[in-house]
Amino acid sequence: MAQDKKVTANRTYKSSVFTMVFQEKKELLELYNAVSGKHYEDPEELEINTLDNAIYMSIKNDLSFIIDSRLSLYEHQSTYNPNLPLRCLFYVADIYSKIALHKDIYGSMQRP
Numbered sequence: 707m708a709q710d711k712k713v714t715a716n717r718t719y720k721s722s723v724f725t726m727v728f729q730e731k732k733e734l735l736e737l738y739n740a741v742s743g744k745h746y747e748d749p750e751e752l753e754i755n756t757l758d759n760a761i762y763m764s765i766k767n768d769l770s771f772i773i774d775s776r777l778s779l780y781e782h783q784s785t786y787n788p789n790l791p792l793r794c795l796f797y798v799a800d801i802y803s804k805i806a807l808h809k810d811i812y813g814s815m816q817r818p
Contacts, residue, residue, distance in 0.1 A: 724767055724769075724782035725767060725768075725769060725782075728769055728780075729769075730749075731749035731750065731752045731754065732749045734749070734752060734754070734769065734771060735747075735748075735749045735751075735752055735773075737780070738752075738771075738773060738778060741780075742778075746773065746774075751773050751774070752771045752772070752773050753771060753772040753773070754769075754770070754771045755770050755771060755772060755801055755804065755805070756768060756769050756770045756771070757770065757797065757800055757801065757804070767781055767782040767783070768780065768781040768782075768797070769781075770797070770801055777798065777801060777802075779794065779797060779798065779801075781793075781794075
């Protein structure tokens with residue numbers, strides 16, 4: 707009797723390609739312009755802040771950056787993921803914590 711062998715997809719392959727293609731600022735800016743409808747031309751306006759080992763995953767499928775004071779987060783998903791909004795919340799909270807680490811976020815406001 708032949709044993710049934712379960713065939714599984716290599717889910718890290720597509721994720722690796724996604725981050726590999728968009729790791730350079732020029733390509734990432736092209737992606738941002740295409741998704742947002744904006745027309746930025748200078749890749750140096752991007753401040754890449756992708757987290758290492760985000761959300762305790764070994765798969766690198768996310769990209770995060772700031773342009774024009776806006777935080778953008780892109781994540782490649784090849785399958786349905788019902789917890790993606792929660793993972794996004796954790797990721798964004800980690801990014802903002804990292805940004806605010808050395809800033810005086812509780813300082814008093816200057817009145818005119």
